[in-house]
Amino acid sequence: xxxxxxxxxxxxGCTSSGSGAVIEALEAELKKNALEEEIKIIKxxxxxxxxxxxxMIVYPEGCFYSEVxxxxxxxxxxxxxxxxxxxxxxxxxxxxxxxxxxxxxxTDFYRKQMRVALRNCGVxxxxxxxxxxxxxxxxALAKCLDEYTPQQVIDIVLDxxxxxxxxxxxxxxxxxxxxAANQADQKYVxxxxxxxxPGAFMDRSxxxxxxxxxxxxxxxxxxxxxxxxxxxxxxxxxxxxVERLEIAIxxxxxxGLLGKNIFGKGFDFDIGxxxxxxxxxxxxxxxxxxxxxxxxxxxxxxxxxPALKGLFQKPTILNNVETYANIAQIINNGAEWFKSIGNEGxxxxxxxxxxGKINNTVLVEVPIGTPLRTVIEEIGGGIPNxxxxxxxxxxxxxGGCIPSEHLDVAIDYNTLIELGAxxxxxxxIVMDEDNCMVDIAKFFLEFTVDESCGKCTPCRIGTKRxxxxxxxxxxxxxxxxxxxxxxxxxxxxxxxxxxxxxxTAPNPVLSTLRHFRDEYVAHVVDKKCPxxxxxxxxxxxxxxxxxxxxxxxxxKCPVGAISGAVKQVHSIDTAKCIKCGACIETCKFGAIxxx
Amino acid sequence: MKSLEELxxxxxxxxxxxxxxxxxxASARVVIGMATCGIAAGAKPVMKAFTDEIARRxxxxxxxxxxxxxxxxxxxxxxxxxxxNEEKVTYVKMTPDKVxxxxxxxxxxxxxxxxxxxxxxxx
Numbered sequence: 001x002x003x004x005x006x007x008x009x010x011x012x013g014c015t016s017s018g019s020g021a022v023i024e025a026l027e028a029e030l031k032k033n034a035l036e037e038e039i040k041i042i043k044x045x046x047x048x049x050x051x052x053x054x055x056m057i058v059y060p061e062g063c064f065y066s067e068v069x070x071x072x073x074x075x076x077x078x079x080x081x082x083x084x085x086x087x088x089x090x091x092x093x094x095x096x097x098x099x100x101x102x103x104x105x106x107t108d109f110y111r112k113q114m115r116v117a118l119r120n121c122g123v124x125x126x127x128x129x130x131x132x133x134x135x136x137x138x139x140a141l142a143k144c145l146d147e148y149t150p151q152q153v154i155d156i157v158l159d160x161x162x163x164x165x166x167x168x169x170x171x172x173x174x175x176x177x178x179x180a181a182n183q184a185d186q187k188y189v190x191x192x193x194x195x196x197x198p199g200a201f202m203d204r205s206x207x208x209x210x211x212x213x214x215x216x217x218x219x220x221x222x223x224x225x226x227x228x229x230x231x232x233x234x235x236x237x238x239x240x241x242v243e244r245l246e247i248a249i250x251x252x253x254x255x256g257l258l259g260k261n262i263f264g265k266g267f268d269f270d271i272g273x274x275x276x277x278x279x280x281x282x283x284x285x286x287x288x289x290x291x292x293x294x295x296x297x298x299x300x301x302x303x304x305x306p307a308l309k310g311l312f313q314k315p316t317i318l319n320n321v322e323t324y325a326n327i328a329q330i331i332n333n334g335a336e337w338f339k340s341i342g343n344e345g346x347x348x349x350x351x352x353x354x355x356g357k358i359n360n361t362v363l364v365e366v367p368i369g370t371p372l373r374t375v376i377e378e379i380g381g382g383i384p385n386x387x388x389x390x391x392x393x394x395x396x397x398x399g400g401c402i403p404s405e406h407l408d409v410a411i412d413y414n415t416l417i418e419l420g421a422x423x424x425x426x427x428x429i430v431m432d433e434d435n436c437m438v439d440i441a442k443f444f445l446e447f448t449v450d451e452s453c454g455k456c457t458p459c460r461i462g463t464k465r466x467x468x469x470x471x472x473x474x475x476x477x478x479x480x481x482x483x484x485x486x487x488x489x490x491x492x493x494x495x496x497x498x499x500x501x502x503x504t505a506p507n508p509v510l511s512t513l514r515h516f517r518d519e520y521v522a523h524v525v526d527k528k529c530p531x532x533x534x535x536x537x538x539x540x541x542x543x544x545x546x547x548x549x550x551x552x553x554x555x556k557c558p559v560g561a562i563s564g565a566v567k568q569v570h571s572i573d574t575a576k577c578i579k580c581g582a583c584i585e586t587c588k589f590g591a592i593x594x595x
Numbered sequence: 596m597k598s599l600e601e602l603x604x605x606x607x608x609x610x611x612x613x614x615x616x617x618x619x620x621a622s623a624r625v626v627i628g629m630a631t632c633g634i635a636a637g638a639k640p641v642m643k644a645f646t647d648e649i650a651r652r653x654x655x656x657x658x659x660x661x662x663x664x665x666x667x668x669x670x671x672x673x674x675x676x677x678x679x680n681e682e683k684v685t686y687v688k689m690t691p692d693k694v695x696x697x698x699x700x701x702x703x704x705x706x707x708x709x710x711x712x713x714x715x716x717x718x
Contacts, residue, residue, distance in 0.1 A: 001650030003642065003659040005615050038646065059616045060624075060658030082629060084661040123616065133602065134609030142599045256596045264597045 002040040010043035013050030025070035029077040045209015047122035048363035062103030117325035121209030129251040132212040140331035153224040159335035161347040166320030178307035182315040187227035193234035196280040197396030200427035202351040203321035207241035211248035217327035230271040280451035299499035343369035346412035356429040369410040387432035395424025398504035400511025420511040436533035437516040444508040459502030462493035475536040546591035553583035614655025621658040628673040630664035636671035644691035
């Protein structure tokens with residue numbers, strides 16, 4: 001038995017901030033002090049606090065260290081592990097209150113959360129099936145095979161009201177019910193781990209932190225619909241997640257939890273991994289299945305829906321990683337428990353990847369229906385540098401923005417649709433007064449223009465034309481008629497595109513037009529960008545009263561656009577100026593401004 | 596693994612090893628003085644005896660931690676035991692041989708082993 005467990009995050013975020021070197025340094029220090037048999041190091045998945053990694057928790061005290069470096073390990077071992085004195089300077093600041101130290105679970109960041117899908121992330125070693133089993137792992141699969149008929153399993157999932165966590169929010173139980181009702185010699189269970197929204201990383205974190213939860217849920221789904229084969233479609237850009245999945249599948253097979261005659265109940269199920277090359281369109285269900293078949297990842301018209309003719313023309317269900325991560329919990333705790341969380345019509349919790357202009361760039365899980373203000377101000381710690389909140393973009397390139405007047409709206413599937421946004425996968429990008437909403441819309445459109453597969457015309461050409469109109473506006477050449485034309489084009493693309501990519505691509509434009517039309521008008525009529533982002537609408541000017549003629553700016557300007565003699569007021573040649581901003585940073589007197 | 600019983604047995608075995616990670620779970624704490632004086636007097640073998648005995652009995656709600664010098668160096672190794680909200684009990688001049696009795700009588704059955712405590716110790 002170990003007297004102390006040290007958990008160090010081995011997710012992608014902390015790995016890239018150097019947790020591997022920290023683990024090595026800690027191992028060496030423990031060895032030097034002959035503590036290897038007393039203290040155990042466990043590499044876990046994501047804790048959610050990626051911005052302050054590498055992260056380390058020492059039990060039994062529950063001390064939470066952040067931003068640790070290999071050279072800190074000597075002090076932690078000597079002071080904390082040998083003498084029992086936590087190293088305060090390295091503790092996460094929110095856990096220190098005067099002389100007392102709180103555990104991470106008692107900080108605001110964790111207390112406001114409810115972890116269902118992320119329950120094991122940062123708690124267990126994802127490469128140990130035994131640790132997963134200790135936390136009720138595979139108990140739900142056992143319960144299904146032992147106590148429930150496939151129909152009863154479907155009824156529980158239906159009754160729980162679980163909706164897809166990947167985008168559209170289709171009821172999961174209905175998908176299962178349709179696929180179960182279709183008779184076939186072969187059926188498939190697929191997992192969509194092709195997470196492509198800019199800023200969203202919850203699926204990766206679940207796969208890296210708790211891969212068995214997904215395997216167990218897929219086996220349950222297989223039992224429910226009568227499938228014996230599953231596929232996980234995951235992008236190759238997630239190497240740590242792929243490796244942990246491979247380890248998890250191997251362990252599950254060794255334990256007989258995947259394979260033939262599971263638990264001796266006559267149910268066979270196995271899972272294979274298929275790697276995607278990172279095309280956004282492959283997150284669309286029909287394109288994903290086409291890609292698994294070995295063909296070019298392009299969508300096809302529905303109907304027929306996958307529940308009837310999916311992978312290899314057989315009945316198939318496809319659910320998102322986060323959706324699967326809820327299944328075992330629903331089986332173990334019951335549909336009523338799940339229904340008690342969240343809002344009417346939107347039950348359970350949702351994971352959000354919080355990023356952008358926010359103090360804590362984090363992964364959080366809250367009950368659906370939690371107001372946006374709670375997520376941004378209390379969990380996210382508010383906007384840095386005293387700036388004002390302008391809007392939050394939810395759902396990535398398929399979603400929309402929520403402006404400050406709706407900060408207190410409960411976030412659920414229905415209210416988001418009413419506001420012109422959508423839950424999407426849960427990327428939540430916070431913007432402050434320095435962000436230009438037209439520029440944001442242009443950014444997302446550029447992404448969809450790039451990622452459109454080109455199969456259908458409305459998406460291929462429509463998004464390109466829409467992007468060009470946005471460019472015209474941000475360069476100061478737009479007219480008010482363009483705004484109306486743009487809106488028409490948006491609806492045309494939405495109504496005529498083949499798949500979800502095109503049908504949702506205009507959403508960022510529509511939602512910014514709806515909530516921030518005044519910014520568009522300022523670009524078109526006043527030829528100004530109110531946030532000072534769109535370069536073509538800006539000019540740099542030297543204020544004569546403040547200029548001391550020090551020549552610092554003229555020497556810094558990379559294109560020689562600033563002229564003026566020593567101790568004389570300088571001026572900027574706007575024809576030469578490339579608006580790089582170097583002069584503003586250089587001027588000590590605040591004499592240069594953007595107008 | 597071919598039966599539900601096997602899964603359950605493995606779960607229970609693993610849970611006892613992982614209880615340490617639930618900081619709300621610990622109902623008792625064993626704190627061992629591990630400053631220079633404590634280590635010199637033999638605190639390390641005492642700590643090892645505690646971890647072994649607690650593991651052997653599968654007590655997954657007992658946390659073992661260490662502390663510095665509390666100023667009674669002549670009584671080392673010193674071990675403080677906290678059970679629930681009761682007042683702490685200070686055991687002095689501990690040896691690995693005494694550990695099993697403390698775990699059995701105090702941690703399991705709730706009876707303080709008076710003769711090992713600081714109040715009973717002869718100078």
